[in-house]
Amino acid sequence: MEFKTLTLDNLEQEHICCAISDKKGENCVSSKKAWLKDRIEEGLVFxxxxVRGKVFIEYLPLEYAWVPITGDGYMYIDCLWVSGKYKGQGxxxxxxxxCIEDSRKKGMKGLCALSSKKKMPFLSDPKYLKYxxxxxxDKAEPYFELLYLPFEEGGEAPRFRDCAKDGRIEEKGWVLYYTxxxxxxxxxxxxxxxxxxAAGVPFKLIKIQDRQQAQNAPAPFTTYSMFHDGVFVTNEILSEKKFEKLLTDF
Incomplete structure (x- = not known):
């Protein structure tokens, strides 16, 4: 099977490999493609x-990544995902x-990716990347790890920004940041x-709209970060059923 890279010319026609089908989640898919369009112009590679399956890697230069991470000359992996019948085939x-070959050709110093102490939903698998x-x-509360692969020894490693280190915000109630x-x-x-x-629960939804907001966010995973009474709770993208269960736990 062959690999294909998304471009501005083929983006609208191509399947973007997510778990939401184009027909069932048309607005969701279009929002992602609009986000990708702007990022491709900044150097993102998808x-x-x-195939119409979840087998892809998405990465871009760290200075353009929507994460509160600093580091000179690194490529940031947004997502590396292989699932279903395609797993275990290399x-x-x-x-x-x-990605490594492309990053070397572009003169990057290495790769980095957001992970965790143990495998967590929507984060890179630490066991695989360390292998x-x-x-x-670097590390950030409560379980985030920033993993990196330097191409040469002795270079300065990337780091989380201070704003995202302690997993806390000032606001009370439920607060969700997302992109x-x-x-x-x-x-x-x-x-x-x-x-x-509907349940009368204090809740604030904050959609991060640009890179500057993302790079100053209060949690490493800007795609989705839930807080309760100022404390980080989860990065897992919750269904209504899972959120209902979470409410009963607090």
Whole structure:
């Protein structure tokens, strides 16, 4: 099977590999594609297996990434995902190697990715990345790890910005930060905001609209970060059922 890179010319026609189908989540898919269009112009690469499945890698220069992370000359991996019947066939290795080769050609110093102490939903698998040579560059509360793969020894490692280190904000009640980097958020973030409102639960929805906001966000995972009474709770993109269960726990 061949790999295909999304471009401004083929973006509208191509399947973007997410778990929401084009027909069932048209608005969600279109929001992601609009986000991708602007990022491709900034150097984002979306490389995928040429199938209608979840086999892809998405990366861009760290200075353009929507994350509160600093580091000179690194490429940031937004997402590396292989699922379903395509797992165990070496596609993840191939995608990562293609990313490494492309980043070297572009003169980058290395790669970095957001992960966690143990495997968490929507974050890079730490076991896999460490097996591939990634090291821990920095940590942030409550479980985030910034992993990096330097191409040469002795370079300065990337770091989390101070604003995202302690997993706390000033606001009380439920507060959700999100972006359109993942199409799931455009569906579920407003849904649980409506759910909270119907239940009379204080809830504030904050959509991060640009890179500057994202790079100064209070949590490393700007795609989706939920706080309660000022404390970070989860980065998992919650369905209505999961949010209802979460409410009962607080």
């Amino acid at each position: 490389n995928k297996l040429d 596609y993840g290795d191939q995608l990562l190697e293609q 591939k040579g990634f090291q821990v560059a 359109n980097q993942c199409p799931h958020t455009e569906k579920y973030a407003p849904l649980i905001a409506q759910q909270a409102d």
